[in-house]
Amino acid sequence: MKDHKLLLEKKLSSKEVFKGKLLHVFYDEAELPDGSISSREWIKHPGACAVVPVFENGDVMMLRQFRYPVDQIFWEVPAGKIDSGEPQDETALRELHEEAGVATQEFAYVGHFYPAIGYSDEVIHIYTAWNLESVPQQVDEDEFVTRHRIPFKEAIAMVHSGEINDGKTVVCLLRAWYWWMKNSPFELD
Numbered sequence: 001m002k003d004h005k006l007l008l009e010k011k012l013s014s015k016e017v018f019k020g021k022l023l024h025v026f027y028d029e030a031e032l033p034d035g036s037i038s039s040r041e042w043i044k045h046p047g048a049c050a051v052v053p054v055f056e057n058g059d060v061m062m063l064r065q066f067r068y069p070v071d072q073i074f075w076e077v078p079a080g081k082i083d084s085g086e087p088q089d090e091t092a093l094r095e096l097h098e099e100a101g102v103a104t105q106e107f108a109y110v111g112h113f114y115p116a117i118g119y120s121d122e123v124i125h126i127y128t129a130w131n132l133e134s135v136p137q138q139v140d141e142d143e144f145v146t147r148h149r150i151p152f153k154e155a156i157a158m159v160h161s162g163e164i165n166d167g168k169t170v171v172c173l174l175r176a177w178y179w180w181m182k183n184s185p186f187e188l189d
Contacts, residue, residue: 006033009040022046022081045122050079050168052128052176053102058188059149060173061100061132066144067166073153075164075188076145077172078122092127099145101137104129110179113171124168128176130185152177152188166189 018025018052028048032038034069080095082088084172089107097103107129114123139145141143150158155173164173180188 008033008046009038012037031110038041041119043116043120043122045081046084046118047082047088047123047125049082049095049125049127050077050172051092051096051100051107052077052126053070053096053100053104053127053132054152054173054176054180054188055131055132056130056186057147058152060152060155061102062148062150062155062169063145064148065146074166074169075143075158076166076169079168079172087128090127092129096129096142097135098138099143101135102129102149103135104132106131106172108179108183110172110175113175115167115171124171126132126172126178152180 009181012031014026014028016024017027021046025043025182026040027043028040028042028044030040055061061078063078064073065076066073078095078099079093080099082091086094089109093103093105107127110128112123112125114121117123137147155164156177159170159173164170
């Protein structure tokens with residue numbers, strides 16, 4: 001990695017231009033590798049966790065949710081932001097309970113990814129879960145989701161057909177599928 005110094009940018013100044021409940025927008029000035037100065041606009045995000053819950057018959061719990069910015073309903077995996085001071089594992093299990101209406105003590109960390117590196121520092125941590133039990137769904141009062149059990153293989157096919165096109169869900173399903181193929185606590189149909 002000899003070229004990494006040729007790529008680094010140095011923050012010269014930073015100004016918060018918007019502070020919302022979830023997102024904080026910054027305007028920075030940065031020195032580029034060639035010595036010139038440029039602006040950088042970016043969003044600070046608390047991070048999130050997403051879970052692919054897998055039932056013993058090979059179904060996964062998927063959610064349908066309307067997303068206001070793009071005016072569409074999407075297929076999604078249960079996911080949500082990390083609350084201040086909350087450990088990642090707790091966030092994953094909380095979101096699984098609240099959104100999907102299932103609970104477990106059997107889960108595995110699958111990895112993480114950065115969904116929007118051009119304008120945000122958000123990182124999403126991916127989990128898969130099994131040995132699921134039904135619990136009351138507890139979505140936020142301004143959150144409306146429907147739950148759907150579908151075969152894991154069908155969800156993967158929906159990724160490849162474009163029916164599932166939420167980036168978070170695409171990455172999570174593919175990473176969890178790969179994890180299951182290598183570490184399967186039980187066989188998927």
